[in-house]
Amino acid sequence: MSRESILGKLRKNKPVVTSEVSAFDFESGINATEEFIRSVKDVGGNVTGINSIENWGDWIKRSYGIGLNVYSEVASLIGNYLLDKEISNEQLNKIDVAVLEGEFGVAENGAVWVERFAHRSIPFITQHLILTLKGSNIISNMHEAYAELAEYGIPDFGVFISGPSKTADIEQSLVYGAHGPKSLTVVIS
Amino acid sequence: MTDHYESAKKFLKEPSKVDWHDETLWWVRKKRDRAAGEVDEWEELREAASNIKERALAELDSNLMEFEQKAIANGITVHWAASAEKHNEIISDLLRERNISRVVKSKSMLTEECGLNPYLENHGIEVVDTDLGERILQWKEHAPSHIVMPAIHLKKKEIGKIFAEKLKIPESDDPQLLTETARQHLRGYFLHSKAALTGVNFAVADTGAFVVCTNEGNADMGVHLADVHIASMGIEKLLPKTEDLAVFLRLLARSATGQPITAFTSHFKKPARGKEIHLILVDNGRSAILGKRGFWKVLKCIRCGACMNTCPVFRKAGGHSYHSTIPGPIGAILAPHYDSEKYGSLPFASSLCGSCTAVCPVKIDIDRQLYAWRQELTRGNGSQLLVSLIGKALQRNKLYDRLGVFLSMIQRRFPWIVNRVLKAYTQSRSLPDVPAESFKEWYKRNRDE
Numbered sequence: 001m002s003r004e005s006i007l008g009k010l011r012k013n014k015p016v017v018t019s020e021v022s023a024f025d026f027e028s029g030i031n032a033t034e035e036f037i038r039s040v041k042d043v044g045g046n047v048t049g050i051n052s053i054e055n056w057g058d059w060i061k062r063s064y065g066i067g068l069n070v071y072s073e074v075a076s077l078i079g080n081y082l083l084d085k086e087i088s089n090e091q092l093n094k095i096d097v098a099v100l101e102g103e104f105g106v107a108e109n110g111a112v113w114v115e116r117f118a119h120r121s122i123p124f125i126t127q128h129l130i131l132t133l134k135g136s137n138i139i140s141n142m143h144e145a146y147a148e149l150a151e152y153g154i155p156d157f158g159v160f161i162s163g164p165s166k167t168a169d170i171e172q173s174l175v176y177g178a179h180g181p182k183s184l185t186v187v188i189s
Numbered sequence: 190m191t192d193h194y195e196s197a198k199k200f201l202k203e204p205s206k207v208d209w210h211d212e213t214l215w216w217v218r219k220k221r222d223r224a225a226g227e228v229d230e231w232e233e234l235r236e237a238a239s240n241i242k243e244r245a246l247a248e249l250d251s252n253l254m255e256f257e258q259k260a261i262a263n264g265i266t267v268h269w270a271a272s273a274e275k276h277n278e279i280i281s282d283l284l285r286e287r288n289i290s291r292v293v294k295s296k297s298m299l300t301e302e303c304g305l306n307p308y309l310e311n312h313g314i315e316v317v318d319t320d321l322g323e324r325i326l327q328w329k330e331h332a333p334s335h336i337v338m339p340a341i342h343l344k345k346k347e348i349g350k351i352f353a354e355k356l357k358i359p360e361s362d363d364p365q366l367l368t369e370t371a372r373q374h375l376r377g378y379f380l381h382s383k384a385a386l387t388g389v390n391f392a393v394a395d396t397g398a399f400v401v402c403t404n405e406g407n408a409d410m411g412v413h414l415a416d417v418h419i420a421s422m423g424i425e426k427l428l429p430k431t432e433d434l435a436v437f438l439r440l441l442a443r444s445a446t447g448q449p450i451t452a453f454t455s456h457f458k459k460p461a462r463g464k465e466i467h468l469i470l471v472d473n474g475r476s477a478i479l480g481k482r483g484f485w486k487v488l489k490c491i492r493c494g495a496c497m498n499t500c501p502v503f504r505k506a507g508g509h510s511y512h513s514t515i516p517g518p519i520g521a522i523l524a525p526h527y528d529s530e531k532y533g534s535l536p537f538a539s540s541l542c543g544s545c546t547a548v549c550p551v552k553i554d555i556d557r558q559l560y561a562w563r564q565e566l567t568r569g570n571g572s573q574l575l576v577s578l579i580g581k582a583l584q585r586n587k588l589y590d591r592l593g594v595f596l597s598m599i600q601r602r603f604p605w606i607v608n609r610v611l612k613a614y615t616q617s618r619s620l621p622d623v624p625a626e627s628f629k630e631w632y633k634r635n636r637d638e
Contacts, residue, residue, distance in 0.1 A: 013480025109449030180406025
């Protein structure tokens with residue numbers, strides 16, 4: 001009943017709008033990678049080049065500490081923590097460092113689009129998040145991002161991640177690691 | 190009627206807090222300016238956003254039907270709620286059918302508007318707010334005072350006190366420590382909740398997908414770990430095309446907090462295997478506002494809160510002084526649609542400076558609507574009569590002169606009468622002294638010299 005009454009009212013009440021809406025005309029920046037790195041840092045993330053990592057295992061130990069559960073979905077890094085076929089919340093909650101592949105990065109806001117993971121909660125529940133990204137997949141702005149998404153179709157679930165989880169709910173003091181990852185590192189290859 | 194002027198008094202009792210509130214929101218406003226300044230095409234984006242929204246509202250009926258069809262095909266269950274009660278009932282039924290007695294919830298002004306939390310609590314369902322600010326408010330039993338920064342009316346000492354009381358920890362006013370404490374406290378709820386409630390920032394008709402933005406990641410923590418995701422959405426949030434999201438996501442966080450985008454911008458199209466997504470399309474008065482000439486553009490609002498941060502009245506009086514779900518300038522033109530008696534003083538809680546309109550990312554004519562509401566609300570009552578009498582007096586030279594002499598005499602001899610009549614002005618300021626003669630008298634005396 002609600003449906004018909006709402007649609008009926010909208011039909012009766014909707015205003016007449018004559019202005020035309022055309023696709024937003026935008027210019028692409030030139031140094032997208034440079035701007036992307038600056039943006040990720042501005043939103044509290046870290047950026048590193050794949051070349052500066054000789055050995056993933058050592059690098060993770062050095063950056064995050066020893067004895068951690070490292071879960072990876074990136075081919076070049078084998079993690080030490082695996083998930084069962086039937087994944088439980090408790091199991092997910094033990095991930096210390098998650099390494100996922102980003103599809104593309106957006107220079108204007110440092111966001112990385114992520115849509116492939118064994119479980120949708122992984123980029124949020126992990127204590128620390130690492131996203132890998134091909135340097136050639138960095139684009140200028142959100143218009144290009146949606147053009148990209150239109151080409152492949154919006155996935156069942158996907159997320160732009162820009163920096164670590166944060167809050168400023170207590171007197172506007174910025175604190176990282178509200179509920180999601182306490183740190184985010186983007187590794188550019 | 191609850192008078193805004195009266196209800197602002199409570200907040201104004203603590204001048205140091207008022208100053209802090211004022212300065213902090215102004216600082217957020219400046220962050221917004223900086224973020225907007227970094228985008229060359231900012232004004233074009235605002236114009237595009239305004240046009241897209243106006244067009245989308247003019248086609249809302251057909252857009253909603255397209256959205257519904259696509260969403261259902263994707264496996265999302267779509268519900269329609271004409272009223273707040275219907276919305277609450279749908280959620281309560283969904284939870285009871287599944288024997289769920291506790292839910293985690295992320296921030297949603299719509300559920301505040303519908304009074305969902307008290308409704309569910311009355312039906313034996315515990316609601317755990319997971320946005321840090323909202324969790325604090327839930328403990329304090331306060332309503333949000335700002336739509337983006339819900340606990341901006343509280344100082345960290347007060348927050349530390351409530352943490353100590355509720356979580357039995359030593360009192361602290363360290364935001365880092367308090368946030369970490371809340372993280373650990375709420376993680377247990379995330380891991381064990383069967384259902385999660387969220388709002389919706391945008392939905393798109395062409396794919397049937399919807400978008401939820403958070404900085405904390407709490408919406409995603411809730412929904413991905415639960416079996417059932419229930420999303421509440423005001424019907425005006427619908428955009429026609431996926432590419433429209435680019436325009437709005439570039440504007441939203443920059444306008445709200447000066448961030449280029451929120452930390453997490455999640456796109457939901459299909460439920461994960463074995464899980465459910467329910468989306469509730471809520472009207473609750475929106476379709477009626479759509480039919481009001483001169484007022485319908487208020488529905489373009491994307492709830493960024495920029496108009497609050499810039500408003501001199503909001504910054505000084507605090508969000509609770511508006512006693513409406515959505516406070517500030519946008520709340521002042523929205524709330525009277527729901528109850529023009531109860532919220533009738535809100536359009537007057539403004540200097541009509543127009544700063545709200547200048548920062549609005551979707552170009553809502555807030556100041557013009559504030560003025561239009563004043564016309565509407567005073568039609569045929571005493572104050573409009575008074576204004577028309579003053580207008581007549583100003584047109585008549587002699588009457589004006591006599592009135593001037595008379596009123597000066599009153600103010601000189603019986604200042605208490607003036608102070609009583611102009612109480613709102615005089616209780617915190619003094620009226621200027623009455624000059625010995627009027628300018629006209631002075632001119633007459635001096636023109637020949």
